[in-house]
Amino acid sequence: MSSPGVNGDPKTPCLPRNGLVKLPGQPNGLGAASITKGTPAAKNRPCQPPPPPTLPPPNLAAPLSRVALAGGPCPPASGTASGPVPGPPVERPPLATDEKILNGLFWYFSACEKCVLAQVCKAWRRVLYQPKFWAGLTPVLHAKELYNVLPGGEKEFVNLQGFAARGFEGFCLVGVSDLDICEFIDNYALSKKGVKAMSLKRSTITDAGLEVMLEQMQGVVRLELSGCNDFTEAGLWSSLSARITSLSVSDCINVADDAIAAISQLLPNLAELSLQAYHVTDTALAYFTARQGHSTHTLRLLSCWEITNHGVVNVVHSLPNLTSLSLSGCSKVTDDGVELVAENLRKLRSLDLSWCPRITDMALEYVACDLHRLEELVLDRCVRITDTGLSYLSTMSSLRSLYLRWCCQVQDFGLKHLLAMRSLRLLSLAGCPLLTTTGLSGLVQLQELEELELTNCPGATPELFKYFSQHLPRCLVIE
Secondary structure (H helix, E strand, O other): OOEEOOOOOEEOOOOOOOOEEEEOOOOOOOOOEEEEOOOHHHHOOOOOOOOOOOOOOOOOOOOOOHHHHHOOOOOOOOOOOOOOOOOOOOOOOOHHHOHHHHHHHHHHOOHHHHHHHOOOOHHHHHHHOOHHHOOOOOOEEEHHHHEEEOOOOOEEEOOOHHHHHOOOOEEEEEOOOHHHHHHHHHHOOOOOOOOOEEEEEOOOOOHHHHHHHHHHOOOOOEEEEEOOOOOOHHHHHHHOOOOOOEEEEEOOOOOOHHHHHHHHHHOOOOOEEEEEOOOOOHHHHOOOOHHHHHHOOEEEEOOOOOOOHHHHHHHHHHOOOOOEEEOOOOOOOOHHHHHHHHHHOOOOOEEEOOOOOOOOHHHHHHHHHHOOOOOEEEOOOOOOOOHHHHHHHOOOOOOOEEEOOOOOOOOHHHHHHHOOOOOOOEEEOOOOOOOOHHHHHHHHHOOOOOEEEOOOOOOOOHHHHHHHHHHOOOOEEEO
């Protein structure tokens, strides 16, 4: 509505947002007055621009407009005395279910904690069941967890839809049989092509089950068989596919030389092979050909007790592009075998000689002279290594990780050689009985050290750990 002005002319009133007109002080000394709009006193005074309004408390359901936040001019009247009619409030989700906030928050929890949080409510589960939160993780399913017992005593295979929603690309099945694997394939929607890695541990899978699994699961490129004693070498010959690039076989009683023959002939694209087999001999390592030589970069021979230096000869000539080699537990390998490795595998970045009791300081001299790219060296339980061997290693400028667990002849004098290795980031001296507190305290000179393991080390005292916390603040010291 319009109100008559002083001369009778229609005049648009000023309608501030708070329903009050703020008038300046008058000469009568009464000061400013707040008068409800529409009174005669208001009509007889000129409309003055109001001061910036006092902002009300924020309302998450109806946020203030930009004009209101900026203290802009009064809005025009909308035909009612109380000002413009506000629109419907904009609803926003509570903070506890705001997906944007939850997407950032859930990164701070471990995998086990995420499993618990996903049970809080549907909103949390919807956010947590995104594949990005589970990348790089592998579910472990035991045989007894694959079935639900119905009231009548019958068994029903569990619903695996939750695993499919999270997009897992690998599974570890423990204690399963051929029938369990077939049920898994039939009930998991992504098993045909979506599963890239399969691990079977302590399972009774037979040659037939292995063949069906690799035939049906066409996406599997990484395979692990551990503690599976019911399949034979014939099963490997009938089931292995050229698409497999990573294979790990450990503690399987029927694996011997013929199994390596199947692996070498059927897997031309093999990049990584891990083998723990007590009956494999040097003859098996002669089966590797130039086909693997181009593709294989990692070879782990773990506790292969029958492997000798002759087997090492076959390895270095057939697999010249290795960057990682483990001879852990190959107790018949001597310094001569290490010399063959150092002279022929110049690309090595990681070398594991742990539990090789015949290795001496001479082997470390070969390593230091020829393996200039080596970044990791594992010498756990090499009981014949002494301070002299450590003096050879002190010249290796690229070595970042050195493991000397239970090297019983290493003393304080040997540690002094290590102080020159400024590239070291990880050092393990766990179980070294001859190291004293005085010798260990000198390690504070390795200011770039990130991890130091002193478990079961007699010289590691509480006072020493306190000293390290003060002088190696960026280093994780494992007590």
